[in-house]
Amino acid sequence: MDIFAFVLLSSNLLLFSFVSSDTVDIITQSQPLSDSKGTTLASKDGGFVLGFFSPGNPNNRYLGIWYNNIPIRTVVWVANRRNPINGSSGVLVVNNNGKLVLLNQNSTVAWSANSTKEARNPMVQLLDSGNLVLREENEENSENYLWQSFDYPSDTWLPGMKVGWDLRTGLERRLTAWKSPDDPSPGELSWGIELHDYPEIVMKKGYDEFFRTGPWNGRIFSGVPELRATPVYNFSFVSNKDEVYFMFHMINTSLISRAVMNQTQYERYLWVNGKWKQYLYLPKDNCDNYNLCGAYGNCIIGESPVCQCVQGFKPKSPDTWNPDEWSKGCIRSTQLSCQDKDKIGFDKLFGYKLPDTTHSWVNLSMNLEECRVKCMNNCTCMAYSNTDIRDGGSGCAMWFGDLIDIRQIALTGQDANSLGQDLYIRMPASEKVKDKQKMKVILVVVVAIAVVLGVLSIPYCICVRTNLRDQTRAKVLGWSMRFNIICGIARGLLYLHEDSRLRIVHRDLKASNVLLDSKMNPKISDFGMARIFGGDQTEGNTNRVVGTYGYMAPEYAIDGLFSVKSDVFSFGVLLLEILSGKKNRGFFHPSNGLNLVGHESL
Incomplete structure (x- = not known):
């Protein structure tokens, strides 16, 4: 069952409150919070509590906020992360200047809330959201805070x-991992928004970029389609002259969800049936490693090698294209000529994580054609795209310099239609001619698919499977005719594997995908699962095995390895079916129970 459907069904699950008798609802100048007295501050609904705790060494005390209605203590915020208090001497007070201060046993300051305004009648409250706030007691605007932990x-x-920036004050709100489960001081990994013209969330390891979500396109971050609205919560992204931030809201407020930046990755959890259920983590695979494949390198999980060059580019080190060389990236197969604009065009790539936006420029009022013209007239502009994919697309984003940290995103079905984004890369005209040739191949594929779906009416309308199953038609298929069909299929495979400019592996060769015309001449159809191999590539692998069982080569069905040999195996099964008139998976020998392939191998 989908986790979101599951938690929605579980939304009436009772939560238990653990508010102690020593809990207060506000902190004032006359009512501090003392560790030695064991007092805590609880939110009005009892969902969160502020108090002192020790995550590891019992002598190291910290002031923190945790869930009050969850039996597993889950800390969500720590005040004195860098400066633990020795023993239970800690006291949280509002001093005479209206400042929120944490004092240790020597009455020295262990931590303070850096509010810039002094309060006349200050009070501290823990809100139901888990936000600790300092405000004026009589303030009419309940959201006018002097300071807040959020x-x-x-x-x-x-x-x-x-998560993001207040541009008016320069304040950055960024998640930072604990150094270890026993030490809440800031660790190496952090998660926040980078302030480029085209903002995006970046995970850093120290000062180095570790993982990048790609920019927000109105529906998703282009590199993380999983990080989007669900039936449980939704997202909002704001970017204007005052603020740039990302936020999520719970749709079903009876559910509990949190995201955490831990020592190795970003994780999102739901509280389900008495435990935290992880349902998202980033980075999710090798291709999420920042700039793994270098400039113009496209990272594709399931391909071999995982780093490929974007169309129109070639490895910078072709003789040593291996993991140690991937970061050197790719260079253009044909150099650009900036002066002659007639020889310049743009290739459209679909379903890619947009490149690193460090060197980008954005204009939200321009349309895509205006964006193309502006990019065309600037020799340093290497790519452009819409900033927002909603309602047909709007806004203009342009990239300057080499394009880095690109990866192919697997979007299928409705996701491909609603979440996919086009990226237009600057190319010389010679590459555009090659693209047109490749488009002819794609057109052939589209026509073949259309034939199988019955969209077009052409002479090739009867498949081999129909002739084999129909007893009347099967009688017409004499040995000579069957031999000609077999030879025709073999010639078609030879063309796809050897004679075509691009080596094509069909991956789903079977009786129903071979069409026959009125003269019983065969044509291979339905290239919807085909893979095109470039250069000297002869094999590939994938985590998503597609095709038809019974025709699959064992190494493909088990390990996801495919090559021209996979098609040859499928052809062998098809040959047995044509010769015997039997379907492989529908035939079982009465004495040994083997199918057609197994029986013939005896």
């Missing part, structure tokens, strides 16, 4: 919390 995240992202 502006200073630890490792946890809660609903309603902004």
Whole structure:
């Protein structure tokens, strides 16, 4: 069952409250919070509590916020991350200047809330959202805070919390991992928005980029289609002159969800049936490693090698194209001529994670054609795209310099239609001519698919399977005719594997995908699962095995390895079916129970 459907069914699950008798609802100048007295501050609904705790060494005490209605203590915010208090001497007070201060046993400051305004009648409250706020007691605007913990995240992202920037004050809200499960001091990994013209979320390891989501396109971050609205929560992204931030909200407020930046990755959890259920983590695979394939390198999970060059480019080190050389990236097969604009065009790529936006430029009021013209007239502009894919697309984003950290995103079905984004890469005219040739191949594929779906009416309308199953038609298929059909299929495969400019592996050769005309001449059809091999590539692998069982080569069905040999295996099964008139998976020998292939191999 889908986790979101499951948690929606479980939304009436009772939650238990653990508010102690020493819990207060506000902190004032006359009512501090003392560790030695064991007092805590709870939110009005009892969902969160502020108090002192020790994650590891019992002598190291921290002031933090955790879920109050969950039996597993799950800390979401820590005040004195860098400066633990020795023993239970900690006291949280509002001092005479209206500042929120954490004092240790010597009455020295272990931590303070850096509010810039002094309060006349200050009070501290823990909101139902888990946000600790300092405000004026009589303030009519309930959201006019002098200070709030949501502006200073630890490792946890809660609903309603902004991750991003307040451009008016220069404040950055960024998640930072704990150093270890026993040490809440800031670790190496952090998660936040990089302030480029085209903002995106970046995970950093120290000062180095570790993982990048790609920019927001109105529906998703282009490199993380999983990070989008669900039946449980939705997202909002704001980018204007005052703020740039990303936020999520719970649709079903009876459910509990949080995101965490831990020591190795970003994770999202739901509280389900008495435990935290992880349902998203990033980075998710090798291709998520920042700039793995270098400039103009396209990372494709399931391909061999995983790093391929974008169409129109070739490896910078073709003789040593291996994991040690991938970061050197790719160079153009044909160099650009900036002066002669008639020899320049743009290739459209679909379903890619957009390149690193460090060197980008954005204009939200331009349309795609205006964007193309502006990019064309600037020799340093290497690519352009819409900034927003909703309602047919709007806005203009342009990239300058080499394009890095590109990967192919697997979008299928409705996702491909609603979430996919076009990227237009600057190319010389010679490459555009090659593209037109490739488009002819694609056109042949489209026509073949259309034939199988019955969209077009052409002479090739009867498949081999129909002739074999229909007893009347099967009688017409004499040995000579069957031999000619077999030879015709073999010639077609030879063309796809050897004679075509691009080596094509069909991956789904079977009786129903071979069409016969009125003279019983065969044509291979339905190239919807085909793979095109470039250069000297002879084999590939995939985590998603597609095709028809019974015709699949064992190494493909078991390990996802495919090559021209896979088609030859399928051809062998098809040959047996044509000769015997039997279907492989529908035939079982009465004495040994083997199917057609197994019986013939005896």
